[in-house]
Amino acid sequence: MAGRLDGKVAMITGAASGIGLGTVELFVAEGAQVVAADIQDEKGAMLEKRFPGKVLYAHCDVTKEADIEAAVKKAKTEFGGLDILFNNAGISDRMSTITEITAEGWSWIFDILVRGPALGMKHAAPLMLERGGGSIINTASIAGLQAGFGPIAYSTAKAGVIHMSRVAAAQLSPQKIRVNAICPGLIATSIFGASIGLPLEVADQMAARVAENASKAQPVPKAGLPDDIAQAALYLASDAAAFVSGTHLVVDGGITVGGRHAWDTTSVSPFATILGDMIPGQS
Numbered sequence: 001m002a003g004r005l006d007g008k009v010a011m012i013t014g015a016a017s018g019i020g021l022g023t024v025e026l027f028v029a030e031g032a033q034v035v036a037a038d039i040q041d042e043k044g045a046m047l048e049k050r051f052p053g054k055v056l057y058a059h060c061d062v063t064k065e066a067d068i069e070a071a072v073k074k075a076k077t078e079f080g081g082l083d084i085l086f087n088n089a090g091i092s093d094r095m096s097t098i099t100e101i102t103a104e105g106w107s108w109i110f111d112i113l114v115r116g117p118a119l120g121m122k123h124a125a126p127l128m129l130e131r132g133g134g135s136i137i138n139t140a141s142i143a144g145l146q147a148g149f150g151p152i153a154y155s156t157a158k159a160g161v162i163h164m165s166r167v168a169a170a171q172l173s174p175q176k177i178r179v180n181a182i183c184p185g186l187i188a189t190s191i192f193g194a195s196i197g198l199p200l201e202v203a204d205q206m207a208a209r210v211a212e213n214a215s216k217a218q219p220v221p222k223a224g225l226p227d228d229i230a231q232a233a234l235y236l237a238s239d240a241a242a243f244v245s246g247t248h249l250v251v252d253g254g255i256t257v258g259g260r261h262a263w264d265t266t267s268v269s270p271f272a273t274i275l276g277d278m279i280p281g282q283s
């Protein structure tokens with residue numbers, strides 16, 4: 001059967017772990033060749049070995065423009081061009097509240113989460129133009145849509161990613177380069193452990209524990225997994241989404257549909273809080 005990405009070349013940042021890794025696996029299964037960009041060189045080398053001729057690793061710190069430029073060039077020199085860019089690399093942080101932020105920490109988060117994807121788009125677009133168009137997908141987050149799903153700098157940066165994707169879509173879509181964002185909900189990856197300062201190996205192991213606990217976090221009673229986001233990225237990357245640009249796809253098992261009381265009958269609704277013992281039978 002024909003793959004949905006046969007003949008396409010993709011670059012994926014944050015490709016060595018979590019959502020990025022899941023997307024490498026799916027894109028390769030669907031026929032793409034992939035430049036897997038990350039800062040985890042050992043895992044990147046393992047990916048190359050796992051998918052010979054299909055995946056090339058590029059050491060690419062998305063805070064460094066030269067790294068991004070070199071990784072994008074690799075797509076051209078090794079695979080002949082670039083059709084798809086998944087700007088996905090990311091981290092979280094512990095500056096939860098506005099009074100905890102530091103100037104340096106704020107800039108660091110924005111460099112990775114916003115400036116990185118911006119520079120990725122800048123360097124990828126000319127190569128996509130040579131191929132007659134392309135698809136850019138930026139990983140945002142439900143934290144960019146609602147308060148309460150992440151630290152303040154992270155959440156603000158992700159809101160920026162959603163809007164940046166719209167503006168870039170307006171600028172690039174006339175040249176047949178579609179730009180969209182994905183807003184993942186809670187996805188069981190190492191990012192949770194890493195954000196609380198655990199060493200990488202421990203954070204990796206913690207992803208499995210997060211998956212065990214996560215099935216009760218949202219209306220859909222299953223844990224969000226990297227493949228759930230990879231499937232969304234596949235849709236946006238493929239010709240099935242030929243008319244989709246400038247939007248954000250929320251993939252969150254319904255966690256943003258409303259307050260927890262809307263779907264969890266054990267949770268107290270605002271009505272119950274307000275009315276309290278005025279509700280017949282409650283006193």
Ligand code: NAP
Pocket residue numbers: 013014015016017018019020037038039040060061062063088089090091092112139140141142183184185186187188189190191192194200
């Ligand atoms: P992950 O498993 O930690 O994967 C992120 C990857 O990006 C890691 O390999 C990480 O390396 C790498 N990375 C970090 N800084 C980088 C840099 N400067 N340049 C290049 N690569 C870098 O986390 P994930 O959950 O898959 O996260 C992927 C994206 O999804 C992120 O943008 C994240 O904000 C977003 N997201 C995740 C969730 C969720 O619930 N998991 C929800 C919403 C959005 P290190 O491990 O060495 O840092």
